[in-house]
Amino acid sequence: MPDNWNLTPISPTVSPLQVRGACPHDCPDTCALLTTVEGGVATRVQGNPAHAHTAGVLCAKVARYPERTYHPERILSPLKRSGAKGSGQFVPVGWDEALADIAARLQAIATRDAQAILPYSYAGTMGLVQGESMDRRFFHRLGASLLERTICSTAGTEGLVHTLGGKVGMKVEFFAEAQLILIWGSNSITSNLHFWRYAQQAKRQGAKLVCIDPRRSETADKCHEHLALRPGTDAALALALMHELTVHDWLDHDYIARYTLGWEALRERALQWPPERAADVCGVPAAQIRALARDYGTLRPAAIRLNYGMQRVRGGGNATRAVACLPALVGAWRQRAGGLLLSSSGYFPVQRAQLQRPELLAGRQPRSLNMATLGNDLLRPASADFGPRVEALVVYNSNPAAVAPESGKVVQGLARPDLFTVVLEHFRTDTADWADYILPATTQLEHWDVHLSYGHTDVLLNRPAIAPLGQARSNAQIFRDLAARMGFTEPCFADSDEALCRQAFGAAVDGALLDAQGFAPLHLPDAPFAQGGFPTPSGRCEFFSARLAQQGLDGLPDHLPNHETPGAAPQHAPYPLAMISPPARNFLNSTFVNVPSLRAAEGRPLLEIHPDDAQPRGIEDGAVVRVFNARGSYMCHAALSTRARPGVVHGLGIWWRKDGLNGTNVNELTSQALTDLGAGPTFYDCLVEVEAVADCS
Numbered sequence: 001m002p003d004n005w006n007l008t009p010i011s012p013t014v015s016p017l018q019v020r021g022a023c024p025h026d027c028p029d030t031c032a033l034l035t036t037v038e039g040g041v042a043t044r045v046q047g048n049p050a051h052a053h054t055a056g057v058l059c060a061k062v063a064r065y066p067e068r069t070y071h072p073e074r075i076l077s078p079l080k081r082s083g084a085k086g087s088g089q090f091v092p093v094g095w096d097e098a099l100a101d102i103a104a105r106l107q108a109i110a111t112r113d114a115q116a117i118l119p120y121s122y123a124g125t126m127g128l129v130q131g132e133s134m135d136r137r138f139f140h141r142l143g144a145s146l147l148e149r150t151i152c153s154t155a156g157t158e159g160l161v162h163t164l165g166g167k168v169g170m171k172v173e174f175f176a177e178a179q180l181i182l183i184w185g186s187n188s189i190t191s192n193l194h195f196w197r198y199a200q201q202a203k204r205q206g207a208k209l210v211c212i213d214p215r216r217s218e219t220a221d222k223c224h225e226h227l228a229l230r231p232g233t234d235a236a237l238a239l240a241l242m243h244e245l246t247v248h249d250w251l252d253h254d255y256i257a258r259y260t261l262g263w264e265a266l267r268e269r270a271l272q273w274p275p276e277r278a279a280d281v282c283g284v285p286a287a288q289i290r291a292l293a294r295d296y297g298t299l300r301p302a303a304i305r306l307n308y309g310m311q312r313v314r315g316g317g318n319a320t321r322a323v324a325c326l327p328a329l330v331g332a333w334r335q336r337a338g339g340l341l342l343s344s345s346g347y348f349p350v351q352r353a354q355l356q357r358p359e360l361l362a363g364r365q366p367r368s369l370n371m372a373t374l375g376n377d378l379l380r381p382a383s384a385d386f387g388p389r390v391e392a393l394v395v396y397n398s399n400p401a402a403v404a405p406e407s408g409k410v411v412q413g414l415a416r417p418d419l420f421t422v423v424l425e426h427f428r429t430d431t432a433d434w435a436d437y438i439l440p441a442t443t444q445l446e447h448w449d450v451h452l453s454y455g456h457t458d459v460l461l462n463r464p465a466i467a468p469l470g471q472a473r474s475n476a477q478i479f480r481d482l483a484a485r486m487g488f489t490e491p492c493f494a495d496s497d498e499a500l501c502r503q504a505f506g507a508a509v510d511g512a513l514l515d516a517q518g519f520a521p522l523h524l525p526d527a528p529f530a531q532g533g534f535p536t537p538s539g540r541c542e543f544f545s546a547r548l549a550q551q552g553l554d555g556l557p558d559h560l561p562n563h564e565t566p567g568a569a570p571q572h573a574p575y576p577l578a579m580i581s582p583p584a585r586n587f588l589n590s591t592f593v594n595v596p597s598l599r600a601a602e603g604r605p606l607l608e609i610h611p612d613d614a615q616p617r618g619i620e621d622g623a624v625v626r627v628f629n630a631r632g633s634y635m636c637h638a639a640l641s642t643r644a645r646p647g648v649v650h651g652l653g654i655w656w657r658k659d660g661l662n663g664t665n666v667n668e669l670t671s672q673a674l675t676d677l678g679a680g681p682t683f684y685d686c687l688v689e690v691e692a693v694a695d696c697s
């Protein structure tokens, strides 16, 4: 069936103009943007009031988009390293010279073994065109190493896949009609603002809001209840809730019998988790667990907003499975305002094979490297097991020196004189500092793209509002240009960015509607699992997963203690505090850290620490502290705060390393250990010690 995508370009002569776009950031809200353009300059970026989820409101970060776009430090021409690696010395060069040199260097490596080339990208833009189209074609054709893009969500994803069948769940708008909302591992006011609007609506209509989070976050402040459990203990809590639902018979037996699998086995496991046992593990009062179970067992509709904050620990996959079992037990899915939402991205009919062209591998099966272990992999020698040493790294849409775990090793790898590094960027990030070439990329205001959402169920189109600044080119254009230099002649390397937009969804989405209003809804039932129909192999909610059992894993969800539990192993003894490092409100991972107004709002790199932990260490509010473990050390200012529970400290936000008092950030401390399912990183499974530093700044 032909698609009806028209993609009319904007008129360059009308001024002022309002151009419809989409927020590109890694945020569940995927807002619809309206950019005002005057004389070719973007003067204002607002939320599109016509888009219901955006409702005309943007977060503080993206409301500052012109400030970021026209930032005096934007990279506007290709830069070639002119001093020692990491010296920060670069000279501008023309595109022809840069592309020719990069192509020659990659070609020389590929002639020996293309797997020595590693692409590294994540979600700097979530756009399907600038994030996962021409780039994938290029690396597939080359035969480069594949990248497992695990850095954020794979533990939770696998947890959902093995329970509900995929990244599917409630429609976000129906949270507004719930009577009970569990906000679980999510600081919604910071990282999911437009969901919070619906939660507020529910609250005004009498709903009870409960926050489950080790940190007393801004969101916890505004909920009726806050359960401040220890990091990595969510499965224990969920099992104790099941215990209570079972012993009080707050179960929907009919739903369980018709639409679930493995209840008898799960029941037995749950009965091993009386609230006292979980209270011990989670560090919360048993009475609080009992009260939560009563609410969840008796209030309807009951909705859970799960977020990825709770799966960045060893047992993150199992914890997601345990929580995802709860709605089926009480039949919450029967109502459209009941159930659970972690991610809605599985609903979108993206034509990934069309976009990425895996057939360009032509039968080759390159090795696959996990982006969460970049530090180790950059330092590994060639071996039969590993394959060739990584000789070239091409980074785009990511800032691994700042965001990847155990960043001391990442930086040691980037500093290798024999590593050829190309970084496509807007700014001189911590990663770009180590590049051999920095290539200037366009921002969302300057290129075409099309977006799914992981927080709502609309497709969004992004039309360029302004011409590329300086010599910037879109990621897709840069890989198209590199393909041409490498002599790749397959017709798919000629596809324009607009053609890629069309290919992302084809006829599966109403292109005319997208063209006209900038967004188009998917057509989905309001209560997707009211009568079962889960996208699992059995069609049921799988409490017991035969697929996991076949892999030799536990078929039932269980509580798995963190890799790093205070006192559990001799090597952990010197590090008694658990550190989590959740998002800062005014940054988006490590993006926006260099935007002056947002940086001013965020203040300076901080460690939140409870007064009971600070006092015996002689740490005063505002003092410079050294946070350390066997992997490294990070210096910042202490914020004495009861937002922290005793025993847990918080290093908020992903500041750039170069902003740290000793040139590091929190990821100097995090480990490369992986999660139980999905081989994800364990950022919040990290023990540290903190000491006051005599004098510094």
Ligand SMILES: Nc1nc2c(c(=O)[nH]1)N[C@H]1C(S)=C(S)[C@@H](COP(=O)(O)OP(=O)(O)OC[C@H]3O[C@@H](n4cnc5c(=O)[nH]c(N)nc54)[C@H](O)[C@@H]3O)O[C@H]1N2
Pocket: 026, 027, 028, 152, 184, 185, 186, 187, 188, 190, 191, 192, 212, 213, 214, 215, 217, 230, 231, 232, 233, 234, 307, 308, 309, 310, 311, 313, 580, 582, 583, 584, 585, 586, 587, 588, 589, 590, 684
């Ligand atoms: N402003 C802003 N928004 C963002 C981001 C950002 O950096 N800044 N990041 C974006 C990205 S990449 C993502 S993946 C999404 C979601 O990003 P998430 O990482 O899910 O972020 P939050 O919603 O802040 O939720 C994290 C919450 O989980 C809590 N937490 C930590 N450990 C545990 C635990 O073991 N159990 C439980 N129950 N809670 C725990 C933290 O204290 C924090 O309040 O947000 C996106 N939105």
Ligand SMILES: Nc1nc2c(c(=O)[nH]1)N[C@H]1C(S)=C(S)[C@@H](COP(=O)(O)OP(=O)(O)OC[C@H]3O[C@@H](n4cnc5c(=O)[nH]c(N)nc54)[C@H](O)[C@@H]3O)O[C@H]1N2
Pocket: 026, 121, 122, 123, 124, 125, 130, 151, 152, 153, 396, 397, 398, 399, 400, 402, 403, 404, 424, 425, 426, 427, 429, 441, 442, 443, 444, 475, 581, 582, 583, 588, 589, 590, 591, 654, 666, 667, 670, 683
């Ligand atoms: N300690 C700790 N570490 C974490 C987390 C945590 O909670 N704690 N969260 C983790 C999570 S959830 C995630 S998702 C990762 C995020 O890690 P990343 O995906 O690396 O996210 P950012 O740090 O925002 O870096 C994105 C970069 O892409 C660039 N960019 C944006 N748009 C474009 C474009 O169109 N073209 C090109 N070439 N570049 C572009 C931006 O300028 C920015 O520097 O970090 C993880 N790291």
Ligand code: SF4
Pocket: 023, 024, 025, 027, 028, 029, 030, 031, 058, 059, 060, 061, 062, 063, 193, 194, 588
């Ligand atoms: S970062 Fe999130 S809340 Fe902010 S504009 Fe983008 S999608 Fe909306």
Ligand SMILES: [Mo]
Pocket: 026, 151, 152, 153
């Ligand atoms: Mo993420």
